[in-house]
Amino acid sequence: MKIVIINYGAGNIQSIMFAIERLGFTAVLSNNPEEIQSADKVIFPGVGEASSAMEKLIESGLDRLIPTLKQPVLGICLGMQLMCNSSEEGNTKGLGIFDVDVIKFTSKVKVPQMGWNQIYDLKSDLFKDVSENEFMYLVHSFYAPNCDEAIATTNYDVEYASALQKDNFYGTQFHPEKSGNVGEKILENFLKLNSKE
Amino acid sequence: MLAKRIIPCLDIKNGRTVKGVNFVDLRDAGDPVELAEIYSAEGADELVFLDISATEERRKTLVNMVRSVAEKINIPFTVGGGISSIEDVEVLLNNGADKVSINSSAVKNPQLINDLAQKFGSQCVVVAIDAKQIDGQWIVHLVGGKVPTELNLFDWAVEVAERGAGEILFTSMDNDGTKNGFANEALAKLSTLINIPIIASGGAGNMRHFVDSFKEGKADAALAASVFHFKEIEIKTLKEELRNNGVEVRI
Numbered sequence: 120m121k122i123v124i125i126n127y128g129a130g131n132i133q134s135i136m137f138a139i140e141r142l143g144f145t146a147v148l149s150n151n152p153e154e155i156q157s158a159d160k161v162i163f164p165g166v167g168e169a170s171s172a173m174e175k176l177i178e179s180g181l182d183r184l185i186p187t188l189k190q191p192v193l194g195i196c197l198g199m200q201l202m203c204n205s206s207e208e209g210n211t212k213g214l215g216i217f218d219v220d221v222i223k224f225t226s227k228v229k230v231p232q233m234g235w236n237q238i239y240d241l242k243s244d245l246f247k248d249v250s251e252n253e254f255m256y257l258v259h260s261f262y263a264p265n266c267d268e269a270i271a272t273t274n275y276d277v278e279y280a281s282a283l284q285k286d287n288f289y290g291t292q293f294h295p296e297k298s299g300n301v302g303e304k305i306l307e308n309f310l311k312l313n314s315k316e
Numbered sequence: 317m318l319a320k321r322i323i324p325c326l327d328i329k330n331g332r333t334v335k336g337v338n339f340v341d342l343r344d345a346g347d348p349v350e351l352a353e354i355y356s357a358e359g360a361d362e363l364v365f366l367d368i369s370a371t372e373e374r375r376k377t378l379v380n381m382v383r384s385v386a387e388k389i390n391i392p393f394t395v396g397g398g399i400s401s402i403e404d405v406e407v408l409l410n411n412g413a414d415k416v417s418i419n420s421s422a423v424k425n426p427q428l429i430n431d432l433a434q435k436f437g438s439q440c441v442v443v444a445i446d447a448k449q450i451d452g453q454w455i456v457h458l459v460g461g462k463v464p465t466e467l468n469l470f471d472w473a474v475e476v477a478e479r480g481a482g483e484i485l486f487t488s489m490d491n492d493g494t495k496n497g498f499a500n501e502a503l504a505k506l507s508t509l510i511n512i513p514i515i516a517s518g519g520a521g522n523m524r525h526f527v528d529s530f531k532e533g534k535a536d537a538a539l540a541a542s543v544f545h546f547k548e549i550e551i552k553t554l555k556e557e558l559r560n561n562g563v564e565v566r567i
Contacts, residue, residue, distance in 0.1 A: 131409055131412070131413075131414060131440075132410075133383075133386055133410060133411055133412040134386055134412050134414070137386050137387045137412060138390060140387075141390070166436070166437055166439065166440065167435075167436060167437040168434070168437055197437075226511055229511050229512060229513050229536065230511060230512065231438060231439050231482055231512070231513070232318060233439065233482065233483060233513045233536070234318055234319060234320075234321050234361065234362075234513070234536065234537065235318070235319045235321065235361055236317065236319065237317065254566040256391070256392055258392075258414075258439040258440075258482070259439065260438070260439070274317065275318055294392075296390065297390060297391060297414065298390070298391075299356070299390050299391055300390065302390060303390055
């Protein structure tokens with residue numbers, strides 16, 4: 120199986136590489152369109168600021184490529200946020216895959232949300248054999264509000280979408296690669312998704 | 317609900333874990349990668365590695381250690397000690413660290429906080445503040461608590477948060493090594509002044525101290541070293557105790 124992690128200069132890619140290796144797979148880093156298109160699974164990471172990450176995607180043309188991918192794609196953290204319509208962070212447009220606008224937590228809670236919070240109302244094969252209310256590791260100041268494409272919900276300030284899915288596109292606000300054994304299970308579920316679906 | 321975090325801190329010198337009493341006498345408590353794996357398995361929510369040799373020695377050992385830790389463990393970890401530039405941070409993050417902690421370099425060059433937050437995002441910028449009380453005032457100290465600054469803890473914490481830090485690691489030098497509990501009053505005051513997460517550090521001696529740091533100190537996370545390294549407190553037992561006392565934890 121060929122796993123490609125999209126490399127566009129934003130994110131803690133090494134942790135994802137190591138997590139995939141612990142699961143017995145290997146991944147390659149690439150920003151090459153052909154290589155990304157030919158992968159069985161694509162991981163779209165991201166840490167940092169939304170508008171500058173979006174600029175990097177536009178510079179490399181990846182903003183046009185990613186929405187056309189047909190294999191399972193997993194956006195993690197900022198990767199997931201960039202797959203939405205827009206983000207309030209730097210007032211940037213997103214890739215428009217998920218029909219939701221990313222907004223900031225209010226000051227009623229500490230921002231960023233940092234640490235382990237529960238995911239519930241789990242839908243999709245991504246959470247196969249994962250119990251409700253497991254704790255996942257999250258670090259973020261902006262979030263996708265609950266919407267039709269939500270496949271997991273988390274409560275912080277409000278109930279929001281901590282994972283999204285549309286067709287072959289998946290996104291998790293939490294870091295499966297940093298969320299202990301349950302997180303690794305979710306990553307494994309993604310890697311084992313049928314690439315024909 | 318967001319869980320309160322328990323964070324073992326591993327002080328690193330020459331690639332080995334050490335923990336000093338009031339930062340002076342150093343004792344060896346094992347191999348950092350092995351300890352990291354044990355803590356991760358026991359239910360630690362996060363780990364902090366503070367390289368106290370960083371200012372004197374080459375950083376290569378630290379980078380190799382970071383890489384080995386990232387390879388083995390699946391929980392987040394922070395690396396601190398002698399970090400003073402964007403380049404320092406980049407190499408640590410690229411090798412698998414999730415966050416970096418800066419301390420003296422932030423005091424000497426506060427703009428570094430802004431620069432790091434802008435380049436890597438606030439979420440990976442932890443500002444560590446060591447402070448102790450002098451004539452009733454909480455004064456920020458440098459070099460492991462040896463050198464006083466002109467800065468007041470609370471003013472500095474507010475500035476740090478405004479400049480874009482994602483989290484504050486507050487160590488009370490008055491409490492550190494005493495095993496008499498965390499500086500809960502100062503912690504609670506910090507929580508009223510800033511809206512980013514606060515890690516309590518310094519003074520953990522028993523499980524009640526952790527309960528108090530969350531309930532009275534309003535801390536988001538509590539950090540300790542020797543009580544964990546010398547198995548005086550088991551993380552699993554501690555988390556059960558916290559839960560029994562109404563503190564939300566990940567078990």
